[in-house]
Amino acid sequence: MTKGLKQRSRERLREEREERETETEKEEQNKEQSIMAWHPYKLKRKWDEWNLRVTVLVSLFFQIVLIFRAPSRKRTGGRIVTLTIWAAYLLADWIAAFAVGLISNGQGNGCDVHPLNEDLAAFWAPFLLLHLGGPDTITAFSLEDNELWIRHLLGLLIQLIAVAYVFLQSISNKLWIPTVLMIFAGLIKYAERTRALYMACLGNFKASMLPKPDAGPNYAQLMEEYSSNKEAQVPVRIVITKEPEKGSRNTDEEKNLQTEKIEEIDVVKEGYNFFNTFKGLIVDHMFSFHERRVSRKFFFERNPIDAFSVMEVELNFMYDVLFTKTGAVHGKIGYSFRVICSVLIVVSFCLFASFHKHGFHQFDIAVTYTLLVGAVVLDLIAHVKLIFSDWTVVKLNNSIKLKCSKAATKIVYAIRKGLSFDKKWRWSKSVSQLSLINYCLNKRFKWIDTAADHIGLKDFLDELRYKEYKSVEKDKLREIIFEQLKDKAVKAEDSKIAKEIFSARGNWVLSQHLCPHPEILASVSEEVEYDESLLLWHVATELCYFTGETDPNCDEETKNKREICMILSEYMLYLLVMRPTMMSAVLGIGQIRFQDTCAEAKKFFQKGQSGTSLLKRRGKEVCDALLGVDTVVKPIKVKGDRSKSLLFDACMLAKDLNKLKFENRWKIMSEVWVELLSYAASHIRPNGHAQQLSKGGELITFVWLLMAHFGLGDQFRIEAGHARAKLIVNK
Structure with a gap:
């Protein structure tokens, strides 16, 4: 019996030793696998597999950041806010262009684990063109960016060629219809941004305000008639009368002007009117004394609060023209292309949703839906901001064709105020x-x-x-x-x-x-x-x-x-x-x-x-x-x-x-x-x-x-x- 106990004891010890050895071997194997997971070759395989998927999602993320955060820079001068927007602005362009390059090089398509379908890769390329067009809320981070509009035009041509190259590589693409529609939508967005930069370039901005050449009255003809009458010994004289001055008001009258308070919606209207008159200040434009009298009359009648409120709106319009897509969008042509772009995006979404997705990886389908939903939602937000902006308020007010323009103006302004897109202030105060x-x-x-x-x-x-x-x-x-x-x-x-x-x-x-x-x-x-x-x-x-x-x-x-x-x-x-x-x-x-x-x-x-x-x-x-x-x-x-x-x-x-x-x-x-x-x-x-x-x-x-x-x-x-x-x- 004692021998049996000793034998069982030896067997138990042997089993415990074997278990310890097995655990040690497993730990060593796990360590080796962990080391191998960080091996450069393994990392490269992971990067090749996920690079395109990650970059397109990151590109969409930067668009979301810019559309919501970019307007805040006109209300705060904080270094952290400015630095954040600056980083997002630069990285958004870089990551989108990088992703287009990945697609055109075919990277991410030859992975063994989760190969990316070529049709989907070709469909993702136009979204990056759309992202390069940027949101309406920012086209230029600084004035110097506007001077680089030629570089952006060249970038538009290069990226368009790259996207077209990707599309032609997969000419038998089952998603060719929504891909083509998204290419046109991306082209419109990128062209809007390039045109906005062109219009905000200070040289072009000044040229757009130059008056038509004015030679004045025909001096040579008048003097010829005068000389001929003199030679004929006909009594003749020249009488000079000044052009009548409109809206003149002398200084004594200006002193006696009563301060009047104006409504909020009138603040927007007057701010827009003065913006149209005085926007040439930033390019050393010269003004007439008639414009001086009109401006003096208005501001002599205002209290300080209303005067600063009008100037807030005026500078806000100036900001929109210089740093956003406003100059390119607000107009009949701009509105038309914006509607076409929205229709193309929605139709592409519907076509993909109804498409049979057999053979596509589930994660890639999710990424595609994310890009589509992001494009639709961002476009919808841009439309809402466009409709309820100060620009729409003044355009409705100035419209003589709409019988209910005043009522529509009040409705739009009330909704805009309720939504508080621009908060309640337009500068940092x-x-x-x-x-x-x-x-x-x-x-x-x-x-x-x-x-x-x-x-x-x-x-x-x-x-x-x-x-x-x-x-x-x-x-x-x-x-x-x-x-x-x-x-x-x-x-x-x-x-x-x-x-x-x-x-x-x-x-x-x-x-x-x-x-x-x-x-x-x-x-x-x-x-x-x-x-x-x-x-x-x-x-x-x-x-x-x-x-x-x-x-x-x-x-x-x-x-x-x-x-x-x-x-x-x-x-x-x-x-x-x-x-x-x-x-x-x-x-x-x-x-x-x-x-x-x-x-x-x-x-x-x-x-x-x-x-x-x-x-x-x-x-x-x-x-x-x-x-x-x-x-x-x-x-x-x-x-x-x-x-x-x-x-x-x-x-x-x-x-x-x-x-x-x-x-x-x-x-x-x-x-x-x-x-x-x-x-x-x-x-x-x-x-x-x-x-x-x-x-x-x-x-x-x-x-x-x-x-x-x-x-x-x-x-x-x-x-x-x-x-x-x-x-x-x-x-």
Whole structure:
């Protein structure tokens, strides 16, 4: 019995050992299989099998992202949103073109596991052509993309040839009818995009607005008749009468205009009308004084809220023309091709749905249905956006053939408002902020700045860290800007005064107030460059804000002006530092002055006047320390002019400003800041303003447009129409 127990024990041990060996072998086999799964050859097999299937679905995904996210870029200037749309915009074109190349090369069709049917591969190719046409919501990411319309035209021809080549390779294609229909649909979509880019190209955009050649009255014939009468000794004279002016209104009448409120639907109509008149601003078009009078009359009658609302709509139309398919779609031809494209897509869907799919892999059928459903749904969304857009509202309103056009306009606008496609706003309604003192106090680690500078990300990180936002929706900023420009427009009785106001950058305001401190006036004189004045006033405004004497009994208006001075001060510094390309026309050596001023400020904050660091202090303490420095002698006499720092020059200016009475100080400073803002707005290149429409819009662009509407600019060069000359013969 003992032997039997020992034997069973040995057998059990042997079985356990065998089981352990078996498990070890299985583990080793699993490891080998796992290693083999990542073998380059295995990976290549997987890629060959799934590359086309994945790329067509990814291409559809990017179309969905763009149609829903692209409109948001005109309402926000956030770097993350812009970066996301930029990546989707570039990758959408790349992935679609890549997928067409895969199909034309026959990759993905020769797999052993799940071979792709050639008929389906040929049917997928037109969808990629459709994707290359892009959604209606974006054709160009920036203005420069419009200039590349010839490249897109060439791309259209190349991709069309590639799709046709794929189709001809499978000439016995059972799906040839829906394939041909989708090819035509893709061709229409791609052609729409190319035409939109062509029309938005600034050269073509300007050419489309050029008036017909006008030689004027026949001068040679008139003078010939005059000379012949003179030679015949017939008494003759020429009488000149000016062309009658329409809609004229003198300045006294403009002063007495009552502010009227307009309905929301009228805001869209007026915005479209002014867009048609003033869209030439972005290409330096010239305007007549009749157009100036009409615009001035309208905006003199508006309150600030309605005026900005009309300009929002006007700039929104401008954005649509420059960055979307609007220019190519809105019109009889555009509507016709859009309907044809939709019919082709729906018919292709129906034909495939009714087709017998024997021999097709189930996953490939699912991918095909996904592409078809995606095409139908995206096209439906595009139609809904098209029907309930601002463009449809104004076109229905301007239609004289439709008896019920007004009722239809109201219905369309009501539905559009309910659906909230464009939300309730058309721009970001915020102004970016940058404080020089905070910039110098909130230092990053030096190695981060060094690394970011080497890879070109320093500006990006600076904007993320130092940039702040303040809303202009509920405060008095727009009202103060509007009223001050309106007051100046009333004084601009003729083009000469209008150009003086247009060229003022603080000196006009100070001369009007008869400022008793010549040092203050000198800070904005013509001898001082604009960027120097801006930086001086920025630092001085911060110092006055935190250190100047306050009046607790001051009125609400003065408090608003004090806050607005800070908002405009930090906004203008943000433009100077973070938007140098936009501000290049007025920038000068502003960036050098900014970095030198920052260097001196950081040096002062590290040690202070008494050797105590100020880096952990904020606001009033820091500003008090700066103003505590004795500035009897001008810094340039002590330091020379090698350093362009303006830190203590600004301290001198702040001390002079603090000598003014509280209410008068902030009244003058607010008007100076509006003038500095309006000077930059009117001198920035027009395409700089247009570029910002795709980045959330900028307050300075609204100021530029408002100045044009008030007639404060040099765009109005046609002071009178043709003179009517009559030859009077005395018998």
